[in-house]
Amino acid sequence: xxxxxxxxxxxxxxxxxxxxxxxxxxxxxxxxxxxxxxxxxxxxxxxxxxxxxxxxxxxxxxxxxxxxxxxxxxxxxxxxxxxxxxxxxxxxxxxxxxxxxxxxxxxxxxxxxxxxxxxxxxxxxxxxxxxxxxxxxxxxxxxxxxxxxxxxxxxxxxxxxxxxxxxxxxxxxxxxxxxxxxxxxxxxxxxxxxxxxxxxxxxxxxxxxxxxxxxxxxxxxxxxxxxxxxxxxxxxxxxxxxxxxxxxxxxxxxxxxxxxxxxxxxxxxxxxxxxxxxxxxxxxxxxxxxxxxxxxxxxxxxxxxxxxxxxxxxxxxxxxxxxxxxx
Amino acid sequence: xxxxxxxxxxxxxxxxxxxxxxxxxxxxxxxxxxxxxxxxxxxxxxxxxxxxxxxxxxxxxxxxxxxxxxxxxxxxxxxxxxxxxxxxxxxxxxxxxxxxxxxxxxxxxxxxxxxxxxxxxxxxxxxxxxxxxxxxxxxxxxxxxxxxxxxxxxxxxxxxxxxxxxxxxxxxxxxxxxxxxxxxxxxxxxxxxxxxxxxxxxxxxxxxxxxxxxxxxxxxxxxxxxxxxxxxxxxxxxxxxxxxxxxxxxxxxxxxxxxxxxxxxxxxxxxxxxxxxxxxxxxxxxxxxxxxxxxxxxxxxxxxxxxxxxxxxxxxxxxxxxxxxxxxxxxxxxxxxxxxxxxxxxxxxxxxxxxxxxxxxxxxxxxxxxxxxxxxxxxxxxxxxxxxxxxxxx
Numbered sequence: 001x002x003x004x005x006x007x008x009x010x011x012x013x014x015x016x017x018x019x020x021x022x023x024x025x026x027x028x029x030x031x032x033x034x035x036x037x038x039x040x041x042x043x044x045x046x047x048x049x050x051x052x053x054x055x056x057x058x059x060x061x062x063x064x065x066x067x068x069x070x071x072x073x074x075x076x077x078x079x080x081x082x083x084x085x086x087x088x089x090x091x092x093x094x095x096x097x098x099x100x101x102x103x104x105x106x107x108x109x110x111x112x113x114x115x116x117x118x119x120x121x122x123x124x125x126x127x128x129x130x131x132x133x134x135x136x137x138x139x140x141x142x143x144x145x146x147x148x149x150x151x152x153x154x155x156x157x158x159x160x161x162x163x164x165x166x167x168x169x170x171x172x173x174x175x176x177x178x179x180x181x182x183x184x185x186x187x188x189x190x191x192x193x194x195x196x197x198x199x200x201x202x203x204x205x206x207x208x209x210x211x212x213x214x215x216x217x218x219x220x221x222x223x224x225x226x227x228x229x230x231x232x233x234x235x236x237x238x239x240x241x242x243x244x245x246x247x248x249x250x251x252x253x254x255x256x257x258x259x260x261x262x263x264x265x266x267x268x269x270x271x272x273x274x275x276x277x278x279x280x281x282x283x284x285x286x287x288x289x290x291x292x293x294x295x296x297x298x299x300x301x302x303x304x305x306x307x308x309x310x311x312x313x314x315x316x317x318x319x320x321x322x323x324x325x326x327x
Numbered sequence: 328x329x330x331x332x333x334x335x336x337x338x339x340x341x342x343x344x345x346x347x348x349x350x351x352x353x354x355x356x357x358x359x360x361x362x363x364x365x366x367x368x369x370x371x372x373x374x375x376x377x378x379x380x381x382x383x384x385x386x387x388x389x390x391x392x393x394x395x396x397x398x399x400x401x402x403x404x405x406x407x408x409x410x411x412x413x414x415x416x417x418x419x420x421x422x423x424x425x426x427x428x429x430x431x432x433x434x435x436x437x438x439x440x441x442x443x444x445x446x447x448x449x450x451x452x453x454x455x456x457x458x459x460x461x462x463x464x465x466x467x468x469x470x471x472x473x474x475x476x477x478x479x480x481x482x483x484x485x486x487x488x489x490x491x492x493x494x495x496x497x498x499x500x501x502x503x504x505x506x507x508x509x510x511x512x513x514x515x516x517x518x519x520x521x522x523x524x525x526x527x528x529x530x531x532x533x534x535x536x537x538x539x540x541x542x543x544x545x546x547x548x549x550x551x552x553x554x555x556x557x558x559x560x561x562x563x564x565x566x567x568x569x570x571x572x573x574x575x576x577x578x579x580x581x582x583x584x585x586x587x588x589x590x591x592x593x594x595x596x597x598x599x600x601x602x603x604x605x606x607x608x609x610x611x612x613x614x615x616x617x618x619x620x621x622x623x624x625x626x627x628x629x630x631x632x633x634x635x636x637x638x639x640x641x642x643x644x645x646x647x648x649x650x651x652x653x654x655x656x657x658x659x660x661x662x663x664x665x666x667x668x669x670x671x672x673x674x675x676x677x678x679x680x681x682x683x684x685x686x687x688x689x690x691x692x693x694x695x696x697x698x699x700x701x702x703x704x705x706x707x708x709x710x711x712x713x714x715x716x717x718x719x720x721x
Contacts, residue, residue, distance in 0.1 A: 257448050257474065288446040288473050327468040 002189035010043040010180035012154035013119075016161035017044070017081065019190060021051050024079060027165055030057040030066050031083025031119075040085060041121075041180045063092035067118065071100045071170075074116040079165060084120040086132045087174060090139060093118070101170040102145030116171070117164045123176035123214055123264055124312050130300035133308070135213075135264040138271045140172040141242045147171045147195060148242045152216035154184035156239055159193030166192065176214035176264070196243035200252070204234035207258040207322050210249055210275055211237060215262040215313060222318035229319075231326050241271050249275065250282030257288040258325050262313050267295030289325045294318060328388040329369060331362050331629055338362055339387045339499060340394070345377045351397065358394075363503045364596070365627040373397050379404030445472040456481040497593075504594035511653050515572075516692040519651050520700050524708045526667040526684040529553055532714040540609045550667065551587065551641045552612040553718075557710045558662060559583045559603035560717050562637055565703040567695045569636045571657035577694050578657070586635025586655065587615060589622040597655055598622055599635040608718055643667060649685035659694035662707075663687040684711075 007015065021027045028051075029044065035058040038045030048056040059066040063084060070080035084093060101114045122135035140146045149164055149171060151157035157175065164171040201216055202223050211219040216237045223233040234252050238245055241263075253259045259279050261272040272293035279291050297311040328338045341359040345351050351371045358369050375397040382394040396404045443465050445453070449472050453460045458480045465472035487494065497505065529550060537548040562569045562583050571578040583604040586597035598618035600611055621627050637659075640652050643666035652663040663686070670683040686707070690700045710717045 257446075284447050285451040286448045288448050288467065289471070324468060327466070327471070327473070 002187050004185045004187045006183045007154045007158075007186040008180060009151070009154045009157050009175065009182050009184070010041060012158040012184075012186045013043055013161055013175060014045070014047065015186070016158040016165075018047060018050065020162055020165045021047070021055060023190075024165075026077065026079045027081065028055040028057060028073075028078060029081045029083060030059050030070060032059055032061055032063075032085050034058060034083050039083060041177060043175075043180060044083070063089050064096060067093040067096040068100065070116050070118075071096055071104070071114055074101075074114045074170075075104060075112045079115045079117075081117045081119060081165065084118060086128075087120040087122045087136050088131050088134045090120060090136050094139070097140065097146065097170065097172070098143050102143050105169065106145065113168045114170045115165075115168045117161075117167075118170070118172045120172070120174055121177040122174045123178045124296065124301045125308055126177055127303065127305060127308065128301075129303040133301035135174075135266075135296060137172065137174045137241065138263075138265045138269070138274075141271060141274065145170065146242070147240060149173045149195070149240050150213040151175065151239065152179070152201070152211070152213055152237050154182065154186045156193060156199070156237075158186050159191050160195075160239060162190070163192045163195060167195070174213065179214050179217070182217070193239065195240040196245050197240075198236050198238045198245035198248040200234065200248070201237050202233065202235040204232040204256065206232045206256055207260065207326055208234045208236060208249070208252040208256045208279075209260045209262060209318065209322065210279075211235060211262040212241060212271060213264060215264055218313060218315055219262055219318055221315035222322065225315060225319040226322055229323060231322060233322060238275070241275075244275070244278065246278050246282060249279055253279050253283040253291075254286045257283075257286050258322075259283075259287070260292040260294060260318065260321055260325065262294045262318060264312055265295055266298055267293050268298050270295050289327075292321055292325055294321060328360070328382075328390050328392050328394055330390045331360070331367050335362050335390055337387045337389050340382050340384055341366055342384050343380065344368075345371075347377055347380050349377050351375060351377055361499055361625075362629065363499050364632050365629050366625045367628060371397060375399055375402075378402075443470060443472055446474065449474045449477045452477045452481075456484075458484060500591060500596065501593040507655065508653050511656050515654050515656055517651075517654060518690050518692050518697060518700075520688045520690070520697065520704055521649065522686045522688070522704045522708055524684050524686060524711050525672075526550075526682045526711065528714055529684070529711050530667065530682055532718070536608060536718070540612060544609045544613060546609070546612045546616050548608070548612050549615070550643065551639070551664075552608060552615055553714060554641070554662075554664060554711075555585050555587060555600060555603055555615065555639055556606070556608050556611050557714055557717055558637070558639055558707060559585050559600075559606075561703065561707045561710050563604045564706065565699070567699050568660045568690075568703045570659045570694050571636065572659060572691055572694050573657065577659075580636040582634075582636065584634050584636045586632075586638040586658070587618070588638060588640035588652075589619055591622050591625065591627075596622060596627060596632050597635050597638050598627060598631050599633065601634070638662070639664065643684070649687055651687050652689045654689050654691055656691070659691045660700065660703075661689040663689065 034044050035048040035053055035056045067082050070082045073080045104112050104114050124133040137148055141148050149160050151160050164173050209219045219235050223235055226233045236252055261275045263271040265271050272295045276291040276293050294313040302308045338360040341361050343358045344356045352374045353371055355371045356368045357371045360367050360369055378398045379396040382388045388394055445460055452474050458477050463472050463476050463480050466476055467473040533548055540548050566579045569580050569583055582602050584599050584601045585603035586599050588595050589598050600614045638655050638661040641664040643664055646666050649665040650663050652661040654661045665685040667682045667684045669680050671678055672681050688700055688704050
């Protein structure tokens, strides 16, 4: 039996990258402050020592430039991992990701592939203010040709990162900066988690709560409160919001007849809306109540801590919403 | 659906006297409506043509809901949106059969327009199980009908269907009787006084006065008529017995309106002879006969059963010796009259046979006490002993 350790989510991501870099010499990482600094959250600490500055490549502050470089490298046979320090800076890479990375395989008639991973962070409540706290992953879900991954545990982070690196298509991989220090069991061996397969984090019978990324942890806390209130919540983590495991979501709601979708992106036109629609379409005649969406409040994320905390779903707000829905 | 009484919530359409397309003129009888208390003819409120009849015979319709249109020639009834113009009053929330709602024309899921909210799952289950969602009271958030409510209703339906005998739905009168008697029996502190009286003089009075009244007025005088006249005149001297309980006060009634219990198809109603203490015996007899006939044919008007101040109920014709009556609130008392039968009683120290009758007075102890009631009963017994003195030239 291979060893299973308690790793933080940050360590799990680093382990996945290191193992893939050892396994495949085409894999390299580029981004700002990733080499000696090991990123602002120290996620990549130590990699430059093992793999050198050619494969752990510090770049100037030029997201559009190094992302475009990675697209070209991927087209010409490399498997780059691009590090975008904050997901907020997605604004700068949109043309490279949306018009180049996502389109090239299709427009070249399948002659070119873009096997790259764009890593970025999401999540509020770190007192990082409006330009460093957004969860913009929904933007990428909107684009055909991009896959979007949202790990919620160290175990999932390692397995999903390996799948992302081995995928021949561009993958956008969002990590919640608030979860980097969260610990969980991670096998030491080489394993992958397939995309498009949701994970039932907690089985239940009365309400299905679909959650992504760090919201999975929030919802698991709410589920404990709900249990004390006599409501059995099933918590489902889609793990990849595209491709989306619609079947698992719909089957669960057919069983429970109630659903809430929790995602830290903005609620309006967001991931929650898409998943709620999938549920409504697939399980309409089994619903006892409207599907409820819970996302970030539709405001720039405030710097003031009490205000910032009020903008995102919490254990208590999810608990109350679920209770109200179940009547 | 017009409101015919203050507290009316629904009306049942007994019959349409005009058909769709008929020309009608203002004041013509249009339809008959049964309320809680009576069947009433509704007159046309305007000249025109009857059209867009939405409610049919047997339908129970909330007050204020459109049941048909009177149109000018060539005019069309408004579109469906105008179906229900709910009255400003609160419609009852009790799970009574509501006005028939338009059922969805297709199998698609229609929103419960204006009706109770129902979850998609509950609606599907209701359709599958043949449950009428109009009859379900929702227990979900904000009264939403949930699948649990539907399944419970389906189960109740199955249980109800199991015995061969389906429960009998209550008519308006039967339901009202059930409500009122339950309310009275559970809320009014009843007490009862029983008094045997010699009815010999009463029989004589009927023999003496009856033929003339029958000849002059064409109505047969009954014992009930005599008792109504006597009791009303005695009541005038006993205002407490002719009073009403007003919740936290006693309301003395200036008039003596004698309510006479009358059997109708599904129950009993108290038909009122107003100012019975002042009315001549022949007039009482005529009014009593008119009310009896209309009660039998279900044609009592709301005013016929309103404002009674004391009730007299006689089961003598059914050979009942004596019985106790449930008071009809807010009235304070009720007199139950048994049959007149020959009994062996002491007459001047000797055993004798006399026509005897048992009176049982029911009193509301909040309004009147036993001693006051006993004095009234004593005076009534005296009046029955010498009716001529009380009936005067009648």
